[in-house]
Amino acid sequence: MYITFGISQKDYFDEELLLKPLPSGHVYAYFQFTTLWDVDPQFNIAICFPGPWVKLSGGTMFKSCTLLLQKGSGDMKIGAIQYLTLLLVLNCGHGSKKTPKSALSGLLCASLNFIDAANSLSPELTLRPAGVVDNKPVNSSYLRYATLPREIVCTENLTPWKKLLPCDSKDTSCSKMAVELRQTVSLVYDIVIVGAGSQDWSLRKLFGMGLGGACPLATMSNIYIDITSNKTETPFQLVPPAPAVTTSIRGGYETILAVYDVKSLKISSMFNVAVVHTQIPQVFNINSPPVIFANRYIVGYGQERGGIVTKIHINHWKSLNIVYLENIPWFLPVYFHTLKIVANGKEIKPGKLGSINFNPGMWTKIDLMYMNISKYVMKQYIPGKERTRPYYLEVALKLPGRSVTEISIDFDYVFLKWQEYPPDANHGFYIGSAIITALLPVGKNYTGLPQDGSTITSRLAHPLMIINSVYELNPITFFKICFSFNATREGYLVQLRTETLIITLPTPDFSMPYNVICLACTVVALAFGPLHNITTKRLRLKDNESQSGPLLWIKTKISALRGVVQEKVLK
């Protein structure tokens, strides 16, 4: 799930669904709901925008907020993003420094209240506002970035999220702000599990039911099915056939999309789209690896020392500039001097940030970095502090083409205070993912939105075309006009989020206190009796003379006997 806020000048609501079958037998589903409108200062009326969010954003505490709730199914190669909860708050400087986390966590049923200074940081390079945001330089010290890797995403989060959609929400209210709200859901379905033996799939199979129709408030309501693979892989048919087919060329890669404009379909009951394979495929293929993918894991064994290794694979022929951001929690003390970047067996030494002359504006800085740095690398590092600050590491690198780069850093396992262990201490501790940002020169395997666009449509053409035409034309007509346009940009921004890691910190035996309590109680119980006796009863001497017993009798007999024997011996 993805929620983005931004201040904008436009006003519309779009709903889009992109379905992409992958050669490995997975189906990638991407829902995007964009609520964007221009607010007239005179009229405080908003039709689509959800009320609570209006209030939240009305406080002008943040300019842009990206909230990512992720639950991953794990193959980086699929290209889907996974794994973590992320909060990005852009503070414009005015307003309080306090982040509206409690309000947000209430809205989303997520434990955002766990976000505090101890796990959030202000990355300089990696993060920038997406969507329709004015490209003014932003001071990164107003940026907050945090992950809650332990957070579990479930329907509990989805329900409030769904409430934000204008068609589901009964509570839409007014707003004075110019806001863009982009809500997305990315899902990857495994056809082997879902399909029950067959590789065919349909909307009903994936989502349990068909489509009831478009949201009346939506300007645009489209379903796109990526049918590029129909040429190369096992052929399939769309039922019903797509009313329009469009081609998008990005960075030399052509994508063929079947487009269903739900509004124009005039759905009477339920609408369903099915993909039916004309011949039964025998084997699933391997996904062609994306231009860049990464893999992260813990190395070493035992509970003394370890290391985090991030392996970045680059399949592009040319070198790529990337930014690598680590947010390592304070309980994992890393040693900066152990940071080692080895690309294809050759070590890369990152220089200082100051070695590059950047323009003062931060955002231009990042752009510069993406575009122009060729021989420089740099790193930013702020060591963490126990219980107050995470370790922040950001490295900008130029990686050679067709390479495997290992970024490794060593850490120590530490003992926590015993109250800092979660109830399931032996489950392990999560380490949030790293973010690898790159501006890809080619659009291979790239389904994301362009940095300057808000809708899937925007990936099909140049944004200017959208802005000029989207309000006048029916989307289909629009596609028909602009499908032949080359939507190639200078680069395609991709942000990879690596796996969440789980590590086992040295964990005390939590049953020990229990044992101690048991032992102590036993001792107390045993001691109580005698103590009570001694303190409450009086001791009195007993007459010794009257003492007799079998033992004493035997003793006297024996001593008497001994005397006799000894005497005899003497004689």
Add this chain to the structure above:
Amino acid sequence: MEEGAGKQERTQVFYCEKIEIVHTLLPPHKAEITTSRTYFSENALLPGLVKGDFDEDMTAKNYQSELLEESSRYPDSVPYPWLLAKFRQLSLDVYTHNFTLNYPLGYGTKYTGKNVYAILRAPRSASTEALVLSVPYRSPSSAHPGTMPSIALMLSLAKFFRRQKYWAKDVIFLVTEHEQLGVQAWLEAYHQTTCGRSGVLDHGDMTGRGGAIQAAINLELHAEKIGHVDVKVEGLNGQLPNLDLVNLVHRMCSKEGVKHTFKNRENSNHRDPMKEWFHQLKTLMAMVTTQATGIPNGNHGLFHRFGIEAVTLEGFEKKEKGSPAVFYQLGRVMEGLFRSLNNLLERFHQSYFFYLQPTTDRYISIGMYMPPLGLLCAALLIKAFGLWLRMQKDPADSASAPAGRKGDEDILEVDKEEQSGEGDGAYSVEQQVVNFSLVPVGVAVLATHILGVALLSAPRPFTTVGLEWGGLATETSIYVGYVVAALVMILIPLLASSIGGNMESWTLLNIVALLELATLLLAVSMQNFSLALLAATIYTPPALWMTPAKNRSLSLPPPPRESNSLAILSQHTLLAINRHAPGRMTSAGTHPSHMCSLLTSSPPAHCGIRRRTVLALNPPTRYDLLFRAALNDNPPTSRPTYLLPRHLGYFPTSSLWILARPSHHRCYLLTTSLRPKPAGHRNIPPFPSTSRLPSTSSSMPSAAQNKYPVSLPLEPTGYRHTLPTDPDTRCRHRAPSYSKATAQRNQVQDWCLFVYCRFLSVFQKLLWLLLHPLLLLTIVVSIFTLITFPELPWDEVLDRSLGATKQALVFAIIDSSVYGNWVFSVATAILTPNWLIFWLVLNSKPLSCRRVKD
């Protein structure tokens, strides 16, 4: 106090040993007390809660026939294309992993291998955790029984698992090559680390990974129709999987009706408790011996180091009648196992990691088995402490001794030359001040351990030398090298004895060795209890027996203060023991008439004196002569001095045994200050009928003793001789009152004793020689060879066992450098030096002896 300490030490050591022996045997016997029924500690496992759904048994059969056909085309390697294709067909992520072994004892010899693994990505989580199902691939030419059915089952399980949506942990299907090497390389690559010596096993790189591995099951089925499944637990360095996992396997097997065993032994149901006990003991000992080697008995054993709980399920072919377990049942067992593991929220941590199992459903927890081992080690520690106390006591006591006491004691030199030569000081009590220096001790300890470290790194030089000079095979050159090293070690005492060092230094060395041994045993027991137990039972009793040759002088206490009757002043007068109660603390002479109170307080434990007739001295060879000295039962009023020349006859009524240095001809000093005997007691034998502990004797009123002076029929009457009253006449002559027969008898007895002591000494040395780690290895391997091939002629057995020993040594070295098995390292770098220190102590010739000789 010192006497008390000494006594306590002795008894404690004694009891420690006894209790240990009893205790070790106890667990299976008193099954209800020491072993407990296994139970599930981790509730999240929910074993067998869900009915099994596995129905791919036909698929498994197809896979099996396909694989058999396929493998025939690859007689020496793995049919990679087939495996990769099968996994890919199931739309799993398939990877291969290459590794290289640089043979640690060869130059440039390399072996390569390739593992295949497939990862089933869990639909319900983000690859944070993973489970492993591993199967070693064995080509048809392999010496081990094949594992094709398990690969077939694994593939069908993969197919079944792939369709399930409940996985919250990745499942990794791993097919390894080269047995344990493949698993080790895979694990090292997965964790990107090296466990053994660097540069030996090149684990290679790995592209695909799941999350942190939580548990692993290694499957080895030798046939399609399985008679029983053996559950193997023993891992590298004796590590064991969590008991919950072991229980889980047994539970799932019994749920699906698969016969399951532990150590290939089924649970017996003997009516006879003794038979039952013996059965369980055998199973237990099988586990102990396996665990003690530190070598994993299955591929599961290598996972443990990484905090991954793992077991091996080995299925043996059904040979006898009855319905076998087929893929259907086994598949359900595996399904149940993996579903339970999938349920786990936390790592295995609830149940025991340290246990012994006498049956499949009972266990002995660490709380039960550690105390006996602790007692064994405590014996060593107590002994060390006792020795230390005595070292401390001697000077302190003499210093604090009342001045008047000294006057009572006589230091009388018989030999005037000696007296003039050595001076009083040489024999005075004060001379026994602890004046050891730490330097020789430190040097000895350091030198032996440097030797140990040198031995640890010796295999490679040995190989080189053997190859270049004699063209010997690796194992022969290594073995010969270590034998030579052992011989050098055995001969070191000859060298070291010339260096000398005084008594106290040797004792200190003894203490250090004892402490080191105890620490070593305890440290080993932390990880590998079985090894520690076996080592402790082998090494502790002889080590307790070890003493430096002259240690007795140290154990000699100062004269009891209350008796003031006897002082043994020579450093060379080693031991005086009350004959009536040897081994007991005696200072019986509270009665003035008993002039011969003894000071044999607590003969040291190493003396081994248990009964009144046996005088087992350690080592007896140090004393060419054993003197028995008697005190006159008819003492003169003056202070008598008894000289005990070398060939003095016996004084059988004596209560003293005085041992002296043989080389020292004249200086056997036994002086006592005797009080005049009250008249009327002239004929009373010198000793009270029973010896009493000081406590008892002091508690008894002296009047009572006076009242009943008892003569004791100590010995045959022939021994009853009295010394002439004039001491001087006896100084240089045999007592005239001896009859010839008696003298002869005494002579014979003397020789008997001498021979006995000599024998004991030699025996002790031989025993310790046998305990040299290398020799011990040879012996153990020979015994096993003998057991395995009982019908072979002895020379064949010898030949084979020698070969096996060489192999074992080489394997131990390779294991330590590839897997990090520390048995070899510990044995060479710590145990061997420790052995050497004891050996030095055993053969020590303290300086003080030689000084006297001069």
